[in-house]
Structures are given as structure tokens and as C-alpha cells.
Amino acid sequence: MxxxxxxxxxxxxxxxxxxxxxxxxxxxxxxxxxxxxxxxxxxxxxxxxxxxxxxxxxxxxxxxxxxxxxxxxxxxxxxxxxxxxxxxxxxxxxxxxxxxxxxxxxxxxxxxxxxxxxxxxxxxxxxxxxxxxxxxxxxxxxxxxxxxxxxxxxxxxxxxxxxxxxxxxxxxxxxxxxxxxxxxxxxxxxxxxxxxxxxDAARTRAELLARKRAAAARGLITGGSAMGDVAANWALTQLGKPYVWAADGPGSYDCSGLTMRAWERAGVRLDHWTGTQWTSGPRVPLDQLRRGDLLFFGHTADPSAIHHVGIYVGRGQMVHAPQTGDVVRVASIWRGDLVGATRPR
Structure with a gap:
């Protein structure tokens, strides 16, 4: 639907x-x-x-x-x-x-x-x-x-x-x-x-609604979206919900809890841990990202060193649950600790 x-x-x-x-x-x-x-x-x-x-x-x-x-x-x-x-x-x-x-x-x-x-x-x-x-x-x-x-x-x-x-x-x-x-x-x-x-949360929501309205007007949002679109679109509906350590919804999330639930909507089961989410699919070059791809952040590409994950929503932006005291929001993917991306399957 x-x-x-x-x-x-x-x-x-x-x-x-x-x-x-x-x-x-x-x-x-x-x-x-x-x-x-x-x-x-x-x-x-x-x-x-x-x-x-x-x-x-x-x-x-x-x-x-x-x-x-x-x-x-x-x-x-x-x-x-x-x-x-x-x-x-x-x-x-x-x-x-x-x-x-x-x-x-x-x-x-x-x-x-x-x-x-x-x-x-x-x-x-x-x-x-x-x-x-x-x-x-x-x-x-x-x-x-x-x-x-x-x-x-x-x-x-x-x-x-x-x-x-x-x-x-x-x-x-x-x-x-x-x-x-x-x-x-x-x-x-x-x-x-x-x-x-x-x-920031209000601005993110306003931008989201404007994008969704424009996309809907162009007929880009349909029930036949690819799995990545389903995951990304669902993640965008969680904007403004608070970050809580180890939470996986529905009222609050940490980073891997949000991405786990987003891909669950697309029919893909992920663990509530960045370590295994990092190995949940093939690596994706950053110039070939698609909506729904998972972006990982850490000091190295070693799974044990990865400390954050977000879900790509297009135009160099991701949805993520940042940290304690913050809320689910849209942010740029371009950070100094970006180590790579995967496409769950």
C-alpha cells in the first residue's frame, strides 16, 4: 500500500x-x-x-x-x-x-x-x-x-x-x-x-514532508518500492523519536535498533548489533549508494571497532539515531569516521 x-x-x-x-x-x-x-x-x-x-x-x-x-x-x-x-x-x-x-x-x-x-x-x-x-x-x-x-x-x-x-x-x-x-x-x-x-527535528520533518510530497507528485513513491526504499521510507517515519541506549522501538531507538527495525519492514532480519550488520550484505562503493544501504562509522573497518550505523535515504543524507539526549534525525553521511556501506540481503 x-x-x-x-x-x-x-x-x-x-x-x-x-x-x-x-x-x-x-x-x-x-x-x-x-x-x-x-x-x-x-x-x-x-x-x-x-x-x-x-x-x-x-x-x-x-x-x-x-x-x-x-x-x-x-x-x-x-x-x-x-x-x-x-x-x-x-x-x-x-x-x-x-x-x-x-x-x-x-x-x-x-x-x-x-x-x-x-x-x-x-x-x-x-x-x-x-x-x-x-x-x-x-x-x-x-x-x-x-x-x-x-x-x-x-x-x-x-x-x-x-x-x-x-x-x-x-x-x-x-x-x-x-x-x-x-x-x-x-x-x-x-x-x-x-x-x-x-x-533540527522540525526542519528534518519539514524537509521530509516536502520531499515526499514532491516525490509523490512525480509518482516515485509507490507500493512497489524496492526493499531498500521500504527500509528507508519507514526509517523516515521515525524522525523525532528519542535515542535510548539498547532500544529498538517503537518509542525510542539506538542506532542499530533503528536500522534493524527498518530492514525488518523490508523482510530482512538483522541482529541488533553493528558488528553483524556490517557483514549482512556485500560492500557498496560510496559512489554507488542506493536508498536503504547501511552506512557504518568507526575508527577502522574491524567490526569490533564500528560504533555507529545509519540508513541511506538519498542525496548524501542518512537517517540515524545519534546519541543519548538526541532524537532520530536526518544528517549528512560525510563524516570523518565513515568506514563503508553494506546492502543487506
Whole structure:
């Protein structure tokens, strides 16, 4: 029984599906390009922030070293303060004991040695007062130096730690932004690939319907087709069905499952394996291919090295079930791993 001739409405509907899916694919491609550009920007910014964070870590380490040096100077300054404080305390003890600075004055009052003795003791009194003033100044200066060093060390360390924390937070935020954008970009890539497969499947179906309609108009598709035509024509009716490993229909196929069922329609039994399908008939030169011939792909012509098979449908095209995640489709036979063809019988 001859296959029904597709109507012009069916052909136009198939072509409209191609146009609609192509538009959706175009929008997704544009969104993907924008997302990729944004991802590149975020990645560059994240890299800058990571390096800024690394710089702050270096400066923090330097600040720690400077703080240790300042701490050593502070210890020395505190020791100087303590030494001066002890001198002042000793001076105060002498004063409160009734001796100290009062001794020259008492001696001066009791002195019977004349004018020379008086002048000597007056000079001594002035010297001791000057010494006490110097001790007090030294203690005050030492305390001020220690306070300055302590404040500088604390401020520098606190400022550097704050800068390092800001850099760390910025780095973390940038990393999160990159991760989010990467997820969005990956999702768009998955969507783009899925839409591309749908567009390809719709385009294949539209081309098939158009070819079948043109062929039917020329009277080329009849019930008396050769076995190869029967196999090829049936394979074309399976377009768009998903590839599933080890499946042989009717809802899904792998490559050798599809070719096995196609030739089963023509009355020829094949194994569900490229190895024996490769030896199912005579070799056919590629310039003498006919519809229904099986095309084999692999690294060598050794049956164990063949990994894919398709069925020739004319004009350098084949129907095949490509791989996981894809669907039965029409594709060019001209691939780098094409190793030959057979004609089952």
C-alpha cells in the first residue's frame, strides 16, 4: 500500500513549526550571549577582588610584623617608664623622710664656714631641684612615647584587619555572583541545545514532508518500492523519536535498533548489533549508494571497532539515531569516521 501523500497544509505546518522554534532558539541564543558576557565580566571582577584580598593578606602579615616590632619597642618604652618612675619614687622617699633636698638647706643654716660654704650649698640645692625636674620630665616623656607606640600599633593592626575583612567579604560576594551566573549560563546552554535539537527535528520533518510530497507528485513513491526504499521510507517515519541506549522501538531507538527495525519492514532480519550488520550484505562503493544501504562509522573497518550505523535515504543524507539526549534525525553521511556501506540481503 502506497504511503499517503502529505498535504500542502501539513508541509506548511511543519515549516511554521521550524520558524517558531528557530525564533525561540534565536531568543535563547541572544540571552545566552548576554549571560556569557555578564559571566565574563563577573569572572574578571571576581579575579580582581581575589587579588585585592590576596594583597590585603600580604599587608596584614606586614602589619602583624610591624605590630610585633612596635610591641618590642613598647616593652622597651614601658621599661624606661618603670625605671624613671623608680627614680622619681626614690626622690619622693628622700623628700618625705626629711632629708633629700632639705639637707643642703639645713647644712646652710648651720654652716659656720663663711661665705664660700654658703655658696657651695646654694649651688647644690639648685642642682638637686634641676635633677628632680629632669626626672619628672623624663618620666612624662617616656609615658607619652609608650602611649603613642601603643596607640599606633593598635590602630594599624585594627585598620588592616578591617581592610582584610572587607576584602574577604567582597571576594565571597563575587564568588557567589559568579556561581549564580555560571548556573544561569549553564541552564541557558542546556535550553539552547534542547531547542537546537527540536529545530533540527522540525526542519528534518519539514524537509521530509516536502520531499515526499514532491516525490509523490512525480509518482516515485509507490507500493512497489524496492526493499531498500521500504527500509528507508519507514526509517523516515521515525524522525523525532528519542535515542535510548539498547532500544529498538517503537518509542525510542539506538542506532542499530533503528536500522534493524527498518530492514525488518523490508523482510530482512538483522541482529541488533553493528558488528553483524556490517557483514549482512556485500560492500557498496560510496559512489554507488542506493536508498536503504547501511552506512557504518568507526575508527577502522574491524567490526569490533564500528560504533555507529545509519540508513541511506538519498542525496548524501542518512537517517540515524545519534546519541543519548538526541532524537532520530536526518544528517549528512560525510563524516570523518565513515568506514563503508553494506546492502543487506
Amino acid at each position: 502506497a504511503e499517503p501523500r502529505p498535504s500542502s497544509r501539513e508541509v506548511e505546518r511543519a515549516r511554521q513549526t521550524v520558524r517558531e522554534r528557530s525564533k525561540e532558539l534565536g531568543r535563547t541564543n541572544a540571552a545566552l550571549a548576554t549571560a556569557q558576557a555578564r559571566l565574563d565580566e563577573l569572572a574578571a571582577e571576581a579575579g580582581r577582588l581575589v587579588e585585592a584580598y590576596n594583597g590585603e593578606r600580604v599587608r596584614l602579615r606586614q602589619a602583624e610584623e610591624a605590630r610585633a616590632q612596635a610591641q618590642a619597642r613598647l616593652v622597651a618604652a614601658d621599661a624606661e617608664v618603670e625605671r624613671v618612675r623608680q627614680d622619681v619614687a626614690l626622690l619622693a622617699t628622700d623628700d618625705h623622710g626629711g632629708l633629700g633636698l632639705m639637707k643642703p638647706l639645713v647644712g646652710m643654716i648651720l654652716d659656720q664656714g663663711g661665705t664660700d660654704g654658703f655658696l657651695h650649698r646654694a649651688g647644690m640645692l639648685g642642682h638637686l631641684r634641676s635633677e628632680r625636674s629632669a626626672l619628672l620630665r623624663n618620666m612624662r616623656d617616656a609615658q607619652e612615647v609608650a602611649a603613642i607606640l601603643r596607640a599606633q600599633a593598635a590602630n594599624a593592626h585594627a585598620a588592616q584587619r578591617a581592610a582584610a575583612e572587607r576584602a574577604r567579604l567582597a571576594k565571597a560576594a563575587a564568588g557567589e555572583a559568579v556561581a549564580r551566573q555560571l548556573r544561569e549560563t549553564r541552564a541557558l546552554r542546556v535550553r539552547k541545545d534542547r531547542l537546537q535539537r527540536k529545530v
